[in-house]
Amino acid sequence: xxxxxxxxxxxxxxxxxxxxxxxxxxxxxxxxxxxxxxxxxxxxxxxxxxxxxxxxxxxxxxxxxxxxxxxxxxxxxxxxxxxxxxxxxxxxxxxxxxxxxxxxxxxxxxxxxxxxxxxxxxxxxxxxxxxxxxxxxxxxxxxxxxxxxxxxxxxxxxxxxxxxxxxxxxxxxxxxxxx
Amino acid sequence: xxxxxxxxxxxxxxxxxxxxxxxxxxxxxxxxxxxxxxxxxxxxxxxxxxxxxxxxxxxxxxxxxxxxxxxxxxxxxxxxxxxxxxxxxxxxxxxxxxxxxxxxxxxxxxxxxxxxxxxxxxxxxxxxxxxxxxxxxxxxxxxxxxxxxxxxxxxxxxxxxxxxxxxxxxxxxxxxxxx
Numbered sequence: 001x002x003x004x005x006x007x008x009x010x011x012x013x014x015x016x017x018x019x020x021x022x023x024x025x026x027x028x029x030x031x032x033x034x035x036x037x038x039x040x041x042x043x044x045x046x047x048x049x050x051x052x053x054x055x056x057x058x059x060x061x062x063x064x065x066x067x068x069x070x071x072x073x074x075x076x077x078x079x080x081x082x083x084x085x086x087x088x089x090x091x092x093x094x095x096x097x098x099x100x101x102x103x104x105x106x107x108x109x110x111x112x113x114x115x116x117x118x119x120x121x122x123x124x125x126x127x128x129x130x131x132x133x134x135x136x137x138x139x140x141x142x143x144x145x146x147x148x149x150x151x152x153x154x155x156x157x158x159x160x161x162x163x164x165x166x167x168x169x170x171x172x173x174x175x176x177x178x179x
Numbered sequence: 180x181x182x183x184x185x186x187x188x189x190x191x192x193x194x195x196x197x198x199x200x201x202x203x204x205x206x207x208x209x210x211x212x213x214x215x216x217x218x219x220x221x222x223x224x225x226x227x228x229x230x231x232x233x234x235x236x237x238x239x240x241x242x243x244x245x246x247x248x249x250x251x252x253x254x255x256x257x258x259x260x261x262x263x264x265x266x267x268x269x270x271x272x273x274x275x276x277x278x279x280x281x282x283x284x285x286x287x288x289x290x291x292x293x294x295x296x297x298x299x300x301x302x303x304x305x306x307x308x309x310x311x312x313x314x315x316x317x318x319x320x321x322x323x324x325x326x327x328x329x330x331x332x333x334x335x336x337x338x339x340x341x342x343x344x345x346x347x348x349x350x351x352x353x354x355x356x357x358x
Binding site: 005006008014015017019025027030033036037038061063066068071073108111112114115117118119120121141142143156157163164167171172 | 193209216247249299351
């Protein structure tokens, strides 16, 4: 243990759902006192910045009930149990955006909200895209939107793009392009 | 309703915790079918990129049980009910980093994981910093770390910095500096 570590004394599942599994944990703090942590255990996800040869990115618009609005996002998906992130990235890109990537380069990754969820998103730059569509989940309704990367970056500055993984993916892709 | 919107038919609280409030909602999809959505309702948060006159950023290291590791993050905090994000940013910066900002500029914001949480983080650039410390929550254990902004950006590229709001805040601050 480092001097910042907490020790889990007990972990109680309070809800085991389809996507969200919530645990209430009693922890021992670095000073020996106890506290309660509410933690969502999540299988992780992948998100892809699909870049066409002409410098456009392929995004998806979808209604997000949690945010109570339609958001413009990079294609993404939850990892299935034991699934390799690279394989998931190829599958999800075909399901959501209708492209198969010839090349997937790792852009990095993020813990989305480490104060209460274990979710880690693996981010990829997807290039050499070929049209190829796989069926979406039955409850997924998306619109595919193609934008110049510079216009997508502008929509981050104006606050039109508000999804965290999308902001990170686009900004990291823009930095990679400049190098 | 746009053609992408979902309609909430029922919303059942399954856990009402200190930070995490989890609801299971039955929704009507755009095609008229029904689905279940598991949604964390969160009060929102603020996060600040505190920039010293010499070009260094003030970060905090803390153990995150959900990520099972110590993460390096920008100072942040959950909004209290009805709290103004600007006021919260000033308070949290004094609690977590020990500085009062003379100036807070909006950098943007992010939905952290809109597939299942309502959390929106308001991001600020904090400058004209004066030492000023407010007491932290009893279960908060942090180390304050000061780094040149360029070094923090390098730690995003290498994957050492993995927290989503921190990656967004630092990349947006770097873009703002360049303009």
